[in-house]
Amino acid sequence: MTAAPVVPLDLLCASGTSYFGRPAVPYVPGVQGVGVVADSTVHPVGGRAFVATAAGMAPGDGSQAPWCSVPDGDVVLLADGDGVTDAAVAAIGLSGVAAWMALTWRAQLRPGERVLVLGAGGAVGQAAVGAARALGAGRVVAVARPGSSAERSRAAGADVVVELGAGVDELAAQLTEACGGAADVVVDPVFGPVATAASRALAPGGRLVNLGSAAGDTAELSSAVLRSRGASVLGYTNNALTAGQRADALHAVLAVAAAGELSVAHETLPLADVRTAWERTAAGSGARLVLLP
Structure with missing residues (x-):
């Protein structure tokens, strides 16, 4: 090793x-x-x-x-000589795989769509910001704690960073505005109240993909919001991938990293x-x- x-x-x-x-x-x-x-x-x-x-x-x-x-x-x-060090590969690793597959396999992200990344200062979040841009997202909005977490989100390439601190209602309004109307895809490694706010910012046909529960194991989701917008809430785990899927996703993410985009x-x-x-x-x-x- x-x-x-x-x-x-x-x-x-x-x-x-x-x-x-x-x-x-x-x-x-x-x-x-x-x-x-x-x-x-x-x-x-x-x-x-x-x-x-x-x-x-x-x-x-x-x-x-x-x-x-x-x-x-x-x-x-x-690959050898791709410019991505072993430490950088290890840091991206399965977090990058999760971000990539959440966007492609689960959310079926389409070019031009608006992506909202929760917990964007974490490893999955940083990878999701870079991956979304590489996949052609029209706008990438990051949500992060103030300070170093927000700075990591900006460094990852987010168009806008929304710093946490507001209540659920105000945060939902901030996210909607930052997305330019609504989010087509939400990458959610945190769940909890932040996911509650993000669910209210979903566009018609929007997809929220949950990968973790760093902010809490439960979130309050409005049936009226989900039904009226035809929105989807999708679960994701790397354990559902085949070895082939995991390898393909890792190679795809590392190619983006080698290009300096993630x-x-x-x-x-x-x-x-x-x-x-x-x-x-x-x-x-x-x-x-x-x-x-």
Whole structure:
């Protein structure tokens, strides 16, 4: 392994409170990472590779170690010399896959449509902003906390950043105005009251794709709003993807990153600082923390 991020899913699985249940211990965490193939009957030895693991979700060890053993089907070979460092790939990783597939596979984004990205200062949000622009969105509006989170959203390429602070009614009005009338697609890694406001900003035929619950596990959605606008609320998880879908999405996202159109803010730490990385991630460090074994 050359780079392994610490992501919220690692902490959630380790806590035993995820819907995967309590993990069998001991195990090495790390649901994704980048490395070099050391041994395989399928992939060339020495090949640069991205790996996904089920660490914390099923028996077995993960990526936050010098070595990681995974089935050949969970290895995605990467191009060399594309200008995207291993740490940058690790930071984008499955967050980029989720953003890309939420926009394409679930939301069926069409060129010119207006995209609203909630939690845009996070890894999924930053990737969604870049992906939406690359896919031809007519307008990309980011929603983020004031301060560094909002700055990351701007750096990701959002046309407008709406900073959180208002109540649901006022926020819904702010989002509608920022979108230039309404949002065709909402990428939602947060749910909670922010999703409530975003649902009220949906255009006729709008689609809200939920990928997580960072702001709360429940949101209040108006039946009248959804029915009158023919809007859809769609769930998304990377676990629903086939290995082929995941590989294709990762390659697509990294091609956009190689073109300089998509990135996720990150910071690297040596593997020896894994405790610090976990504590900072749990506290909400902002930038994605990537361990270098």
